[in-house]
Amino acid sequence: MDRYVKQRMGFAFLTACAIAVVAPILVVIGLIFIEGAKAVSLEFISAVPYGGMKEGGIFPAIVGTLILTVGTALASIPVGVAGTIYLAEYARDTWMTRAIRLAIVNLAGIPSIVYGLFGLGMFVLFLHMGTSILAGVLTLAIMTLPVIISTSEEALRAVPMEFRTVSASLGGTRWQGIRYIVLPQAMPGIITGIILGLLRAAGETAPILFTVAAFYLPQLPRSPFDQVMALPYHLYVISTQVPGMPMSVQYGTALVLLILVLSMNLIATVIRSYFRRRRQW
Amino acid sequence: MEKFRVEHLNFHYGDKLALSDISISISDRRITALIGPSGCGKSTFLRCLNRMNDTIRGARVEGRVLLDGQDIYARGTDVVELRKRVGMVFQRPNPFPQSIFDNIAFGPRVLGLEGDLHQIVEESLRGAVLWDEVKDKLKQDALGLSLGQQQRLCIARTIAVKPEVILMDEPCSALDPIATLQIEELMQSLKEEYSIVIVTHNMQQASRVSDFTGFFWLGEMVEFDVTERVFTRPAQRITEDYITGRAG
Numbered sequence: 001m002d003r004y005v006k007q008r009m010g011f012a013f014l015t016a017c018a019i020a021v022v023a024p025i026l027v028v029i030g031l032i033f034i035e036g037a038k039a040v041s042l043e044f045i046s047a048v049p050y051g052g053m054k055e056g057g058i059f060p061a062i063v064g065t066l067i068l069t070v071g072t073a074l075a076s077i078p079v080g081v082a083g084t085i086y087l088a089e090y091a092r093d094t095w096m097t098r099a100i101r102l103a104i105v106n107l108a109g110i111p112s113i114v115y116g117l118f119g120l121g122m123f124v125l126f127l128h129m130g131t132s133i134l135a136g137v138l139t140l141a142i143m144t145l146p147v148i149i150s151t152s153e154e155a156l157r158a159v160p161m162e163f164r165t166v167s168a169s170l171g172g173t174r175w176q177g178i179r180y181i182v183l184p185q186a187m188p189g190i191i192t193g194i195i196l197g198l199l200r201a202a203g204e205t206a207p208i209l210f211t212v213a214a215f216y217l218p219q220l221p222r223s224p225f226d227q228v229m230a231l232p233y234h235l236y237v238i239s240t241q242v243p244g245m246p247m248s249v250q251y252g253t254a255l256v257l258l259i260l261v262l263s264m265n266l267i268a269t270v271i272r273s274y275f276r277r278r279r280q281w
Numbered sequence: 282m283e284k285f286r287v288e289h290l291n292f293h294y295g296d297k298l299a300l301s302d303i304s305i306s307i308s309d310r311r312i313t314a315l316i317g318p319s320g321c322g323k324s325t326f327l328r329c330l331n332r333m334n335d336t337i338r339g340a341r342v343e344g345r346v347l348l349d350g351q352d353i354y355a356r357g358t359d360v361v362e363l364r365k366r367v368g369m370v371f372q373r374p375n376p377f378p379q380s381i382f383d384n385i386a387f388g389p390r391v392l393g394l395e396g397d398l399h400q401i402v403e404e405s406l407r408g409a410v411l412w413d414e415v416k417d418k419l420k421q422d423a424l425g426l427s428l429g430q431q432q433r434l435c436i437a438r439t440i441a442v443k444p445e446v447i448l449m450d451e452p453c454s455a456l457d458p459i460a461t462l463q464i465e466e467l468m469q470s471l472k473e474e475y476s477i478v479i480v481t482h483n484m485q486q487a488s489r490v491s492d493f494t495g496f497f498w499l500g501e502m503v504e505f506d507v508t509e510r511v512f513t514r515p516a517q518r519i520t521e522d523y524i525t526g527r528a529g
């Protein structure tokens with residue numbers, strides 16, 4: 001066969017695959033936007049649910065998800081980034097560090113319900129935190145850490161060894177080389193890892209199921225030991241546990257969750273391109 | 282005046298002996314060229330002079346390397362201070378992916394050097410004969426420069442910390458002939474202030490620029506003398522064979 005024909009056929013095949021991947025996603029997102037838009041109003045995002053959650057809004061669930069996401073970020077980012085720097089830049093290559101690395105990669109792939117059960121056993125019961133924001137945040141953070149660490153380590157390793165050598169040859173300490181040369185270059189990759197991890201945390205139901213999520217709780221939390229409602233769990237509840245729920249409320253809730261996640265993604269992209277352009281002190 | 286004095290230096294990579302029993306003296310404000318076939322230990326020797334081999338696992342040094350009479354391998358040596366005094370320029374131009382200004386300012390900043398940073402940057406760039414080419418674009422990314430300019434930038438970055446010795450490991454091997462000549466001219470002006478040790482595979486370059494030449498062969502310093510003598514009346518047969526292209 002003519003090699004140009006071959007190339008054209010290959011190209012057509014790849015294009016078809018790309019469409020097959022993207023089309024369902026577009027259909028789902030489109031459907032949620034169209035159907036959800038009918039339900040979403042100012043009242044929907046600012047009012048408390050009532051009437052068996054069929055009326056009013058989903059304000060407490062939005063606040064709950066924001067609190068959980070911010071809490072997860074606070075709990076996981078410092079530990080995750082510091083741990084990654086240690087692993088990638090300081091730790092010697094021994095069987096111990098290799099085992100740790102392997103464990104982290106595997107942890108990143110564990111189903112979220114396992115984290116949920118771990119959180120229940122560890123934080124809720126053993127450490128007596130009860131079903132609380134604290135227990136939920138810690139559970140989500142533990143689920144997020146492997147994602148942050150494995151992607152960030154990749155980013156640090158992608159920075160050429162040479163720059164560390166040059167920094168040392170100019171009298172820089174190891175830390176100065178990392179702080180001023182390596183980290184700025186790895187920053188876009190690290191932020192990507194953080195966002196990937198946090199997006200997962202914001203959208204998951206299973207980890208918060210037994211650790212923090214409330215079925216119905218119109219009041220906002222007042223302490224870290226309170227429960228909260230959360231969007232993914234709320235969506236699960238109104239789609240499966242409440243008979244006669246209007247479809248529009250379900251679509252509306254899904255739309256709000258989607259917008260929340262997409263806007264986090266957008267913010268991440270902006271931060272990332274900012275660091276990419278800056279790349280200096 | 283003697284800057285470095287190397288006495289019975291051995292260097293091991295694990296079980297492998299890379300340098301054996303090297304003893305030479307490197308003069309201040311002179312250019313010393315190191316030549317020899319690939320893998321004979323030139324780079325290893327160069328890195329011994331500012332302890333850049335320290336981080337290689339399994340590496341071991343024996344003997345003494347005296348800088349102004351002080352053994353740099355003695356216990357309690359401040360390696361950061363040593364590297365400030367003995368700077369290094371690498372084979373491939375390797376500016377940081379930052380602005381020209383920040384590249385030069387890196388050393389003074391991490392060392393916390395006193396003085397006006399802008400002035401240090403300007404002086405260093407002038408010293409590396411790069412100032413006129415970049416003075417209007419100090420804020421631009423250093424990677425936008427040509428390879429030759431990048432290498433002069435790396436030299437400027439090295440002299441910004443005001444070292445006493447500059448080590449250069451094949452600094453021209455990635456450059457075209459014109460950029461190479463520019464670096465060679467630059468070295469002539471730098472030797473007014475610095476002691477320079479350069480590794481090169483280019484025999485013409487060694488004979489053109491250097492005052493002393495050392496010839497490495499299989500980890501040994503077979504010959505070390507005034508450049509002119511090494512290239513016209515070498516003491517060893519193997520040196521003559523290498524220089525004339527019959528060995529190596």
Ligand SMILES: Nc1ncnc2c1ncn2[C@@H]1O[C@H](COP(=O)(O)OP(=O)(O)OP(=O)(O)O)[C@@H](O)[C@H]1O
Nearest residue numbers: 294297299317318319320321322323324325326337
């Ligand atoms: N990190 C290392 N670990 C183990 N062996 C090494 C290491 N670096 C160099 N060697 C070995 O030490 C010997 C000397 O290497 P070196 O790089 O000093 O040679 P060179 O003269 O600079 O060669 P070239 O002209 O190719 O740059 C070589 O046999 C090399 O394989």
Ligand SMILES: [Mg+2]
Nearest residue numbers: 323324325450
């Ligand atoms: Mg070499």
